[in-house]
Amino acid sequence: MIDLDDIRAAARRLHGVAHRRPVNTSRTLDELTGAHVFLKAENLQRAGAFKFRGAFNAVASLPAEERRGGVATVSSGNHAQALALAARLHDVPAVILMPEDAPEAKLAATRGYGAEVIPFDRYAQDREALLAELVEARGLQPVHPYDDPGVMAGQGTAALELLEDAGPLDLLLVPVGGGGLIAGCATAIAGVSPGTRVIGVEPEAGDDTRRSLQAGERVTIPVPRTIADGQQLPAPGELTFPVVQQLVEDVVTVSDAEIVATMRVLFERCKTVAEPSGASAPAALLHGRLPLPGARVGAIISGGNVAADRFAALMEEA
């Protein structure tokens, strides 16, 4: 388990390295939701997503002699880019296992940061087994995208900053994939603002964490088919789930169509680019998943890595 001290230590490591953008407010979103909305724009984070926080903190936390041999991970995209960048900033090699159907822009960006990319079939191959083999064969340090205390602590700095910048919040909405972001954020909130309710948001087709909370244990579903590729995971993390069980009030779901509609609102009204997973928390706000009138609500736009052509295709299908 991580605690507030771990997150504060991560915040010190990330100071001056991660981008800290002002919190976005929007009259339009306030009018549409009836709430006072504060958006944490992690789409504007380095490498385009919150994932940089956790990856950098994890790499920075490794003993120097372990770090020197290089790092490795398996990721659908944003953690891949984040770890590639974190490794480059520490001047060590990175080897990344990526689903072969990950968006081309993410594959290219990861290579662009100097990492070696090894593709795999996310519907047929066991990602954890592949990573274990790779790490063993090459003498690399694995940096798991979410089941890693350094990663969880790094992600939690997003909530710490949001609270500092937005002031008191009644509610915080956090997108849930493997659970690293929400575990870190819920830990930060429990430490500094225990009255703030933390709610997770999953795509309808990928509601493994919601089901797991209901079942009281980690439930595995078939790899979900959803446009929210950052949330396309079959089960919550081993380390993240107990934190979610303890500190997260609820998980709500949004449809792919609601995500696309929200990407459109963010584009047209906020002039900002969210990838599908990045739009899921604002989508829960805009589509009435929670009673909001008058509440001060934070929501994390977790990433903005979507190619213009893919955005165009999503708009035209809608």
Next chain:
Amino acid sequence: MIDLDDIRAAARRLHGVAHRRPVNTSRTLDELTGAHVFLKAENLQRAGAFKFRGAFNAVASLPAEERRGGVATVSSGNHAQALALAARLHDVPAVILMPEDAPEAKLAATRGYGAEVIPFDRYAQDREALLAELVEARGLQPVHPYDDPGVMAGQGTAALELLEDAGPLDLLLVPVGGGGLIAGCATAIAGVSPGTRVIGVEPEAGDDTRRSLQAGERVTIPVPRTIADGQQLPAPGELTFPVVQQLVEDVVTVSDAEIVATMRVLFERCKTVAEPSGASAPAALLHGRLPLPGARVGAIISGGNVAADRFAALMEEA
């Protein structure tokens, strides 16, 4: 002619009313251009464009008894929305003449701010004559989109803020439509940073100001067909052109294809939404119109009012 004092007075009127966003820097743009690029994100301004600055300052500068009867203008879009919002904030009526082929989102947004919209045919009708008739018939105060000292002074506050926030600049790139933004910005720069070169950017098909500078007098061209609808004007302004002649070093042009490519870069790398006219100044940076290596260069993203469907269509045609 306006001077620095007019712009400072406008800055005081706009303080706490206009948005002042942090200047955007981008490693990607720096790598692509070889310069140190500072983007002034007026796409994030109220009503989605720099036009709010000038419209609000002009309305605020009217004597109360004149303002009370309402204001009117003719505009392809962003000044229309800006004046509608400025009028609403002063609690006075606004009547706006808009080209019937202006983007639907802009027509709707202008009505959304409570203005009365009167459509006209921009290829057949004389916009100035129409406005004169309207103002006379209804007893309204005209607020011209650029040929108005209050508007020019208001627009100049964008350059004042950019210099304050970015520090010294070697070069400032400003999109040119009617010339209000560049006239105001060049006046501000001449007052506080005379060593900064001010360069205008026009769409290739709408290079009326470039031609006028070469001719030494205002040249009128057929209404240009370009995707940059905010720069779709046949001639420089009567009041703005002498300022441009005196204070602007040069005007360069960019093609529609270069504008679309730049909208894509801003979307994918900066996660920000620029409308076609809003992308023209960064397009000049990205497409080698100026010798940039090592220079500190400011560029104004003048607006972000583009519908997601139109953005999608532009991406798919490219």
